[in-house]
Amino acid sequence: NAGVTQTPKFQVLKTGQSMTLQCAQDMNHNSMYWYRQDPGMGLRLIYYSASEGTTDKGEVPNGYNVSRLNKREFSLRLESAAPSQTSVYFCASSATGGRYGYTFGSGTRLTVV
Amino acid sequence: ILNVEQSPQSLHVQEGDSTNFTCSFPSSNFYALHWYRWETAKSPEALFVMTLNGDEKKKGRISATLNTKEGYSYLYIKGSQPEDSATYLCAFRDTDKLIFGTGTRLQVFP
Numbered sequence: 001n002a003g004v005t006q007t008p009k010f011q012v013l014k015t016g017q018s019m020t021l022q023c024a025q026d027m028n029h030n031s032m033y034w035y036r037q038d039p040g041m042g043l044r045l046i047y048y049s050a051s052e053g054t055t056d057k058g059e060v061p062n063g064y065n066v067s068r069l070n071k072r073e074f075s076l077r078l079e080s081a082a083p084s085q086t087s088v089y090f091c092a093s094s095a096t097g098g099r100y101g102y103t104f105g106s107g108t109r110l111t112v113v
Numbered sequence: 114i115l116n117v118e119q120s121p122q123s124l125h126v127q128e129g130d131s132t133n134f135t136c137s138f139p140s141s142n143f144y145a146l147h148w149y150r151w152e153t154a155k156s157p158e159a160l161f162v163m164t165l166n167g168d169e170k171k172k173g174r175i176s177a178t179l180n181t182k183e184g185y186s187y188l189y190i191k192g193s194q195p196e197d198s199a200t201y202l203c204a205f206r207d208t209d210k211l212i213f214g215t216g217t218r219l220q221v222f223p
Contacts, residue, residue: 042202043157043204043213044213048209050209056210090157097209098147099164101162103159104156104157
């Protein structure tokens with residue numbers, strides 16, 4: 001049982017390049033989330049999808065887009081990467097309402113130079 | 114933007130000491146309060162999901178209490194061990210998403 005799988009684990013981008021972070025879960029969870037983690041800032045919500053077919057902005061959505069491809073997959077796209085997007089990105093999933101807690105992926109460390 | 118505050122930011126204790134941390138959150142429109150344990154180079158793992166005022170949950174040597182009326186939760190670790198070293202996050206459920214605090218980093222020295 002893999003839980004939440006994120007790819008890639010590491011990535012270096014040049015300013016202006018684009019990329020998509022992939023996330024898939026095999027727990028039949030309805031809700032999925034993208035967070036970024038920066039030193040001293042904790043986990044900040046970028047976008048989330050409460051159920052298949054819906055997406056909503058979180059606290060820091062600027063510069064990102066998301067796609068809930070199906071119930072299992074939720075991708076995060078950076079259209080034109082900026083150094084301010086250097087961060088560690090975590091995908092998570094949960095049952096509706098998160099009543100059993102969130103399950104997190106292993107993270108993607110992204111550096112934009 | 115809802116604010117979730119944790120204190121202290123960091124804590125160093127000796128093996129065998131008991132310790133506790135605080136999480137403060139908005140006391141209105143309460144849905145749930147989560148605690149997570151986050152070890153270095155790993156992902157956060159859920160410890161507790163608390164929903165009722167006065168709730169007390171326990172997992173081994175770790176326990177948590179909840180006061181929704183005044184907006185705080187305590188996490189206790191009894192007899193800390195080096196393997197308890199981690200960052201402990203609390204998160205407040207805002208309708209359909211979690212807002213995380215910045216965490217308390219615990220280091221337990223042998």
